[in-house]
Amino acid sequence: MNDTKVSFGWNSYQTCSAQQCSKPQILEQGISYWQDSNIIISLFFYVAVAGAYDISLLSTEVQRSAELQVTIPAISYSYLAKFNTDSLNLSLGTIQIKYPAYYQVNFQGTNSLVNKKAGFYPQLNSLILSNSENQNAIFYVKDSYSSYFGRRGPSCHFRYNLEHSQNIQQFYNEVNVPKNWDTLGTFAMAIGFNYGYFGMQVNSETERKILFSVWSPQQTDDPSQISPDNAVLLVAKGNNTVINSFGNEGSGGQSYLVYPWVAGVSYKFKLVGQPSTDGYSIYSAYFKDPTICSDYILIASWKRPKTQSYLSGLHSFIENFEPETGNISRKAYFNNQKAIDDQNKEVKVLSASFSYDGTASQQQRFDYDGGVDILKGFYLRNCGFFNKTNVQYGDTFRKNR
Known part of the structure; x- marks a missing residue:
């Protein structure tokens, strides 16, 4: 079994659910300084082999407890990720990939009371896919390649x-x-x-x-x-x-x-x-x-x-x-x-x-x-x-x- 770490700095983009919203910083180390719930961060990767994959979210800093809605539209997956300051690696459960394709994972802060506290949403460093039987099953822009x-x-x-x-x-x-x-x-x-x-x-x-x-x-x-x-x-x-x-x-x-x-x-x-x-x-x-x-x-x-x-x-x-x-x-x-x-x-x-x-x-x-x-x-x-x-x-x- 192998873990695959897909970095946000190389593989993510920002969209907005409102006409105007503040922009987070998409840097090579990941997503930082975002606190607008209208922002949607989308991460992309290609899966070549169907099967079950465990997924988790790796952060490098959690300033406060916060909730993020995580969705994968292609497989009707939805998960409410609850971060606290003691967890930098958060399990998101298991997804079932039925056919080879590109998959988009969306991350958006919720409007819950816990999210209205001071501070930014958790930094997003990597999405980790585990339990892949084929180490060549997942394709994405590697950290060793140019992010530009x-x-x-x-x-x-x-x-x-x-x-x-x-x-x-x-x-x-x-x-x-x-x-x-x-x-x-x-x-x-x-x-x-x-x-x-x-x-x-x-x-x-x-x-x-x-x-x-x-x-x-x-x-x-x-x-x-x-x-x-x-x-x-x-x-x-x-x-x-x-x-x-x-x-x-x-x-x-x-x-x-x-x-x-x-x-x-x-x-x-x-x-x-x-x-x-x-x-x-x-x-x-x-x-x-x-x-x-x-x-x-x-x-x-x-x-x-x-x-x-x-x-x-x-x-x-x-x-x-x-x-x-x-x-x-x-x-x-x-x-x-x-x-x-x-x-x-x-x-x-x-x-x-x-x-x-x-x-x-x-x-x-x-x-x-x-x-x-x-x-x-x-x-x-x-x-x-x-x-x-x-x-x-x-x-x-x-x-x-």
């Missing part, structure tokens, strides 16, 4: 397979994030290539961006360390485009347009890339809103040094860059891809191959999916702790044309 990458969820990608890959000068793609799938932190990346990426983001409740970035050939996460001969140079930009440098994921030139794109609309992206005669290659990104009667607008054009290359490594991805929303699903459709070579001849896009990042490959999380819809195109989905799909790394999808 684990809580934000897996990213997944499509690599586009072309009829040929020589001298691809232009690439087109359309991206549609469906209504109600445009969660804060979503990055639907339309056109990625070996030296940069181009797509649209949800940056806040009030701001969205069309983003185009190009990496420097110098390997550093600090843009201030890039030498002049390795700097990505701006050639031109759109009227309202903001120009910056970026770091922390390699470094280079960043350009973005603050733009109120809307879920449910298929936006058009065009990328043009070719070598120049001075040892640079020039990459230019264009964007079109089909709801407006106009042509493509320039986001920016960048020169990348020490590079003699057309467009290569063409791909798309969906990503969540906001860890606090890793419990909410996002989805994007990618459609009507087209490639054109330097002879102005169209090169067919034959298929798209699915892949994912380290959060998925290390089995920290399974909430990723990809496939093809005949009408809407290729799709990617991530986050939200939906149950495992049958898609495998390297699966290739084709559209009927």
